[in-house]
Amino acid sequence: MDEFVIEPSSRIKRLPPYLFGRLNALKLEKRRQDIDIIDLGMGNPMDGAPDLVIDKLCEAARDPRNHRYSASKGIFNLRREMALKYERKWDVSLDPETEVLACIGSKEGFSHMCLAMLGPGDTAVVADPAFPIHIYGVALAGANVITVPLGNDQKFLDTIAMVCEHLFPRPKLLILNYPHNPTGMTVEEGFFETVVDLAKRFQIAVIHDFAYGETCFDGYKAPSFLSAKGAKDVGVEFTTLSKPYGMAGFRIGFAAGNRKMIEALATIKGYYDYGIFQPIQIASIIAMRHCDDHIRIQNEKYQARRDVVCEGLKRIGWEVDVPRASMFVWTKFPVEHSKGKGSIDFAMELLENAYVAMAPGRAFGENGEYHMRIALVENEHRLRQAVRNIGRYLQGKPVPGKRRKQMQIP
Numbered sequence: 001m002d003e004f005v006i007e008p009s010s011r012i013k014r015l016p017p018y019l020f021g022r023l024n025a026l027k028l029e030k031r032r033q034d035i036d037i038i039d040l041g042m043g044n045p046m047d048g049a050p051d052l053v054i055d056k057l058c059e060a061a062r063d064p065r066n067h068r069y070s071a072s073k074g075i076f077n078l079r080r081e082m083a084l085k086y087e088r089k090w091d092v093s094l095d096p097e098t099e100v101l102a103c104i105g106s107k108e109g110f111s112h113m114c115l116a117m118l119g120p121g122d123t124a125v126v127a128d129p130a131f132p133i134h135i136y137g138v139a140l141a142g143a144n145v146i147t148v149p150l151g152n153d154q155k156f157l158d159t160i161a162m163v164c165e166h167l168f169p170r171p172k173l174l175i176l177n178y179p180h181n182p183t184g185m186t187v188e189e190g191f192f193e194t195v196v197d198l199a200k201r202f203q204i205a206v207i208h209d210f211a212y213g214e215t216c217f218d219g220y221k222a223p224s225f226l227s228a229k230g231a232k233d234v235g236v237e238f239t240t241l242s243k244p245y246g247m248a249g250f251r252i253g254f255a256a257g258n259r260k261m262i263e264a265l266a267t268i269k270g271y272y273d274y275g276i277f278q279p280i281q282i283a284s285i286i287a288m289r290h291c292d293d294h295i296r297i298q299n300e301k302y303q304a305r306r307d308v309v310c311e312g313l314k315r316i317g318w319e320v321d322v323p324r325a326s327m328f329v330w331t332k333f334p335v336e337h338s339k340g341k342g343s344i345d346f347a348m349e350l351l352e353n354a355y356v357a358m359a360p361g362r363a364f365g366e367n368g369e370y371h372m373r374i375a376l377v378e379n380e381h382r383l384r385q386a387v388r389n390i391g392r393y394l395q396g397k398p399v400p401g402k403r404r405k406q407m408q409i410p
Helices: 021-032 051-061 076-090 106-117 132-140 154-166 191-202 259-272 278-290 292-315 343-353 380-394
Strands: 100-103 123-128 144-149 173-177 205-209 235-240 253-257 328-332 371-375
Touching: 021 343, 051 278, 076 100, 076 253, 076 278, 100 106, 100 259, 106 132, 106 205, 106 235, 106 253, 106 259, 123 132, 123 154, 132 144, 132 173, 144 154, 154 191, 173 191, 191 205, 235 259, 253 259, 292 328, 292 380, 343 371, 343 380
Parallel strands: 123 144, 123 173, 173 205, 205 235
Antiparallel strands: 100 253, 235 253, 328 371
């Protein structure tokens, strides 16, 4: 009898090998050996949500009325609160009924927006390096990706215009992300006005990932895409509560902007899910309404951690531009330090010998090679230790394999 073979869909086959797989496997192996790994690989906030949010979450969770299915696009009061926040912070007027939609984190929303907007034969323009879902969300929708070198100036926009002029059929979607993950690159007021002009000129819709829009330092205030005149005519913006409020595990984000794009996303989500657990939505209203001080305090922590990492990396000879936003430091390591190895192999080497996990730049695109992304998720002491470990290893000195404290099981 013939062997029974199960084949995944073509969209699965289009995805490249998971570049973090080898790192995660080694990290797990080290932890099983009780080695203390300083994990700076994932932008996974560790500081926790505000007490007000936790209290409201517990209160709402005790009400059985909140245990039922919710609305796939989010309860109205939650969408209204996000609209009020846009009005307050970025002077953007939004209709909570038709121009705001709640997502199970912005990553889910972005992926389903790609599914709603793209299909076989369509093309999206994405900068390189890029947050992986910005490329793979397009691939999962069956569409094609054209990458252009990342920038934040007129030259960058001219490159996109050239792609639109010479590609047939023209690209359907332009994906932007400022403050940028992984590099921390930012833009100034006025940049998005030019983006809107370009979008209208070439009839290309825009998705702006604004996940780090409130994680800013040194007095910098990131502009919202939607604050540009005419932005709602051409695109949408994704935000999240994960970073500003320490609510990553709550999985709550938002899409806002163009009504037709929001409607298309709502249609897709209506088939896929029944919405976010309602106590989380209720707690999120409290976060946006009462916890702006938490954002300021959290940003002060990130800024202090940023300074520790940047100063330490410069001491060991790595190149770094001090970021004005995001929870990452993007750094270029000298090729002689890696002995010619690419960023993935070098990241494996540092994990193996310096006990520090970082995200290799190549995982974010070809232009990320010979870089590392460092997440500012540990406290200042641990960050100093991480840089110290790397420096000792590169100097040929032994790195203490400090053992993790074991949890006492009663």
